Amino acid sequence: MLPDSLRFPPGGKPWLLYGLFGASLVLNLGLAIKFSGSDEPAPAAPTPTISPIGDDTTISNLPVPADLVVPLPEPLGVARAAGTEVFTGTVSSSLSATFQDAKDTNPAALSAVYSRLFAWDMDLRRDLHKGDTVEVLFEQPDGAEPLVLAARLRSQPGTGSEKVYAAWRYQAPGDRFPSYWSDTGEEVPRRLIDGPLPDYEQITSLLKDRPTHEGMDFKTPIGTPIVAPRAGRVTRTNWNHAANGNCVEVQYSDGVTAKFLHMNENGVKDGQSLSAGTEIGKTGNTGRSTGPHLHYQIERGSKVLDPIEYHGTLRRQLPTDAMPGFEQAKKELMEQLDGRLASR
Ligand SMILES: [Zn+2]
Numbered sequence: 001m002l003p004d005s006l007r008f009p010p011g012g013k014p015w016l017l018y019g020l021f022g023a024s025l026v027l028n029l030g031l032a033i034k035f036s037g038s039d040e041p042a043p044a045a046p047t048p049t050i051s052p053i054g055d056d057t058t059i060s061n062l063p064v065p066a067d068l069v070v071p072l073p074e075p076l077g078v079a080r081a082a083g084t085e086v087f088t089g090t091v092s093s094s095l096s097a098t099f100q101d102a103k104d105t106n107p108a109a110l111s112a113v114y115s116r117l118f119a120w121d122m123d124l125r126r127d128l129h130k131g132d133t134v135e136v137l138f139e140q141p142d143g144a145e146p147l148v149l150a151a152r153l154r155s156q157p158g159t160g161s162e163k164v165y166a167a168w169r170y171q172a173p174g175d176r177f178p179s180y181w182s183d184t185g186e187e188v189p190r191r192l193i194d195g196p197l198p199d200y201e202q203i204t205s206l207l208k209d210r211p212t213h214e215g216m217d218f219k220t221p222i223g224t225p226i227v228a229p230r231a232g233r234v235t236r237t238n239w240n241h242a243a244n245g246n247c248v249e250v251q252y253s254d255g256v257t258a259k260f261l262h263m264n265e266n267g268v269k270d271g272q273s274l275s276a277g278t279e280i281g282k283t284g285n286t287g288r289s290t291g292p293h294l295h296y297q298i299e300r301g302s303k304v305l306d307p308i309e310y311h312g313t314l315r316r317q318l319p320t321d322a323m324p325g326f327e328q329a330k331k332e333l334m335e336q337l338d339g340r341l342a343s344r
Contacts, residue, residue: 084137084138084149084336084340085104085137087099087102087103087134088133088134088135088344089101089102089134090131090133091128091129091130091132091133092130093130094125094128095114095115095124095128098111098134099111099114099134104140105138106146109146110136110138110146110148113138113146113147116204117151117188117189118188119206120188121165128155129155129156131157131158132153132154132155132156133153133154134154135151135337135341136148136150136151136152136337137149137150137333137336137337137340148169148180149168150167150168150169150334150337151166151167151180152164152337166183167180168181168182168183168333169333170325172316172318172322173319176199177199177200177201179202181330183330185317185318185323185326186315186316186317187318189202189203190308190313191313191315191316192229192311192313193313194229194230194276195218195307195311196226196227196228196229196258196260196296197224197283197294198227199224200218200220200294202219203216203217204293205217206306206308207304207308208306214297214299214304215259215261215295216295216296216308217293217295218283218294218296219291219292219293220292220293221283222282222284222285223265223282225282225283226263226280226282226294227276227279227280228250228275228276229276230254230256230276231252231253231273231274232250232251232253232258232274233271233272233274234248234249234250234268234269234271234274234280235249235257236248236249236270237249237266237269237270242287244259244261244287244288245261245262245284245285245287245288246262246264246265246266246284246287247259247260247261247262247263247287248260248263248268250280256298256305257298258296258298259295259298260280260281260294261295261296261297262286262293262295263281263283263284263294264281264284264285264286265284266281267279267280267281267282268281
């Protein structure tokens, strides 16, 4: 079971937001509505925005095209399932449709969480084929998003072009959080080369996910240290507090402006000079946020930049001495996944 600080949402308020987003099909219908729950800094004259799950709920996630973003409907209403669950499905149209029969969970949420893993390797709208199969071993915590323990995507099975993508949950020695690793011990999610969080649980929303969300979301427990990725100067703090919560704006020395939102503690003052790596505060769940996370947004002038392009990314490889432990963890997960699938 996850500690409370890791559970999404932590209770109460988020359901209201989920309710609001229940009308979220507006996203797919292309309608523009103003949603006050966005975590975007509100401009003087707010432009209409929608955000498929309160930004920031992390269930939205989705490094995938907008039409795959399926916000949660009403409260999950899913009771805790005992132990682990498995699901397998065959793609006939979209990824979300593939998950529609998933039991003991919220299918849209499971689809979203699954998509976070493989969206780093492909465009899940463009690159899925009819007949591809998804396989997932997961737990369903009470009222929170599913926790994926292992996932596979079999692309074009039975053809000469078959390719299998796998993601095994494993906490590498020295890491603060578990991550997901491929069969060969390569980390599945990419990381920013010089990002704002040395440690975090998972990137749950990318800039490209949805045009109305202008940043990148990092799911992480309240109190995770935030550092200035680049040297610069603090230009604002705690503006538009109702939406942004405790927040800091830093202008990097190259002129790029960075916003850090929903912080728990703000550790810097207006005008303060920062060197790269200086701690600027701790992550939180303040403002219009439905789960502990950091919203990180960068701009040059009026243009929003993609942190992935600005910072660059890397993929870690487990060190040799971690491989035996990983292989054992992978073996146990694989036995559960394959055993449960075989007994269905
Ligand atoms: Zn965000």
